[in-house]
Amino acid sequence: MGGCAPGFGAELRRRRKAVGLSLTELSAMLHYSKGYLSKIENDRKAPSPELARRCDSVLGADGALLVLAPGRRSYLRRRVRDDAAGEGLTDGYRLPDAAHSAARRDEAGCVPLGPGVTVTTLAAVGLAAQHDRTAAGFQAMFIQVRRLGMTISPALVLPILAAQIKVLRELASAADGSSRRRLLLLAARYAEYAGWMAQEAGDDRAAGWWTDMAVGFATAAGDRDLASYALVRHALIALYRRDACRTVALARRAQSHREVAPRVLGLAAQREAQGHALAGDYDDCQRALERARDLLAVAGPDGSGLPVLGSSTVPDSVDMVTAWCLYDLGRPQQAVDxxxxxxxxxxxxxxxxxxxxxxxxxxxxxxxxxxxxxxxxxxxxxxxxxxxxxxxxxxxxxxxxxxxxxxxxxxxxxxxxxxxxxxxxxxxxxx
Structure with a gap:
């Protein structure tokens, strides 16, 4: 049986015949070969998650067929187990707190830099009395670095980010009051973006490290939004690992802190929808998307004056996420449109x-x-x-x-x- 889900093939055959489709006709609708589908129906091959979702959608099974697929059954078992335990599907995941993040730096509290990167100290450049003007300059540089990150290899962007983060940390250590807070928030934005670039470079461990560092900077500045957004970023790592449970769990945790900005809650709801779509949960996916749309519609500036968290290049992120969710839910024509x-x-x-x-x-x-x-x-x-x-x-x-x-x-x-x-x-x- 090759690890097949007992009953999937038989139920696929029963539902196909119930709607009057031949195997040849179903093959044409799904764009899979007749021979391959025959092996699925006879339990000689296990259905892939994608095929299971397509079959469920095409045959109008409303999840009854999908629930028999191997991956879906595992997902449901984890949800029942973790919800009953009150774990919120975390499966042992714990986001490091600010103190833990700080402990992962070296004894001098410095950010590790790439080979050949050097940074001039605060004392050398004599900017102690010009923190606000300096912060404005770093913010302008951050906007330019993000633009650069849209067009070139992330491996080339990371050393630039690392150098700026080190300088901002030194500047913040010599500042106080509102100037210190703004410099720390800028350092947090730089570190969060470094986490994204690290993931884009293929290093999930470094992505998590930079993201946790961003939380440490933001927490020191009294900002709670980034701690919740960090969960959204970790959920993206889980999504690309095809872990629907963890994606949903982390996105839900990000939404559990209602005092954070609506934009962060909306981005978390989008990520939750993607996790549900990956698992084939159409209804939960749609509810999360509706929540995301409502939250992002009312989201305004966060008051920091800094560039927004998350992508700023997609005009309607909910529609774009919806499109890909439809693909994962076995509705590719709607996704194409x-x-x-x-x-x-x-x-x-x-x-x-x-x-x-x-x-x-x-x-x-x-x-x-x-x-x-x-x-x-x-x-x-x-x-x-x-x-x-x-x-x-x-x-x-x-x-x-x-x-x-x-x-x-x-x-x-x-x-x-x-x-x-x-x-x-x-x-x-x-x-």
Missing amino acids: MLQQELARVPATAARARTRFAVRLSMARAAVGDLDGSCATAAGALPTAAIVDSATIRLDLRDLARVFARWPRHPAVAALSPQLGGVRNRPAPGR
């Missing part, structure tokens, strides 16, 4: 975001059988994917390659495969 619309709204300067969602649009097009369109979309995204050098985009490209593997003889797929392989198989920096 929304992704095309939203991708057209992302500015050309946001190369990383445009590439990410173009790859996802390619996957959705392949899932509905539009192989020529899928390959054309992917071909347009691959040159930029090589430049931005994103580990998370490479994960999506590997998923795309697995989708294309079902049609190795299709002319467009065969022509694209060498270029696709060259980008998706690039090793992460330092590995």
Whole structure:
């Protein structure tokens, strides 16, 4: 049986026949081969999570078929166990507090820098009386570094961020009052973005380290928003590891602190929706998306005067997240329609975001059988994917390659495969 879920194949056959579909017709609707589906129905192969979600959606099973899939059953067992225990699905996860984060620095409290990076001390530059003006300069630099991070390899951005974080820490240690708070908040923003760049460079451990450091800076400044947003960032790491339970758990924890800004709560609700979609929970996903939309609609400036947390390049993040959730929920045609619309709204300067969602649009097009369109979309995204050098985009490209593997003889797929392989198989920096 190969670890198959008992009953999935039989239930798939029963529901297919109940709606009057032949195996050939279901094959055409799902864009999987008849022979492959026959093996699923006869329990000779276990369904992938993607196929299970597609079958459930196409046959209108409302989750009754999906619940028999191996991954879904594991997810439900963890939810029942952890909810009963009051653990909120954390499965032992604990976000390090500020003191723990601080202890992970060296004895001098310095941020580790990359090879060859040097920083001039506060005493050398003589800025003790100019903290506010200096903070404004660092904020302007941060905006420029984030723009740079949209278009080049994260490995090139990280040393810049590390150097600025060290300087900001030195400046904050010599300041007091509102100047110290602003410098610490800037250091927190830099460190949070360094966490994202580390994840994009393929180093999840460093991503968590930088994010925890950001929490330490923000906590010292009396800001609680970043501590909750750090949970959203850790949830993203879990999402890319395909851990639906942990994604949902961390996103819910981020929403449990109602005193934080609506924007942070809205971003957390979006992440929760993505976790539910990964698990095939349509209703919970939609409820989380509605909550995200309501929260982000009322979110205003956080009062710090700093750049907003989270992406600022996607005009409607809820619609974009909804589009990808629909794909994960087995509704690829709806995903295609929304992704095309939203991708057209992302500015050309946001190369990383445009590439990410173009790859996802390619996957959705392949899932509905539009192989020529899928390959054309992917071909347009691959040159930029090589430049931005994103580990998370490479994960999506590997998923795309697995989708294309079902049609190795299709002319467009065969022509694209060498270029696709060259980008998706690039090793992460330092590995």
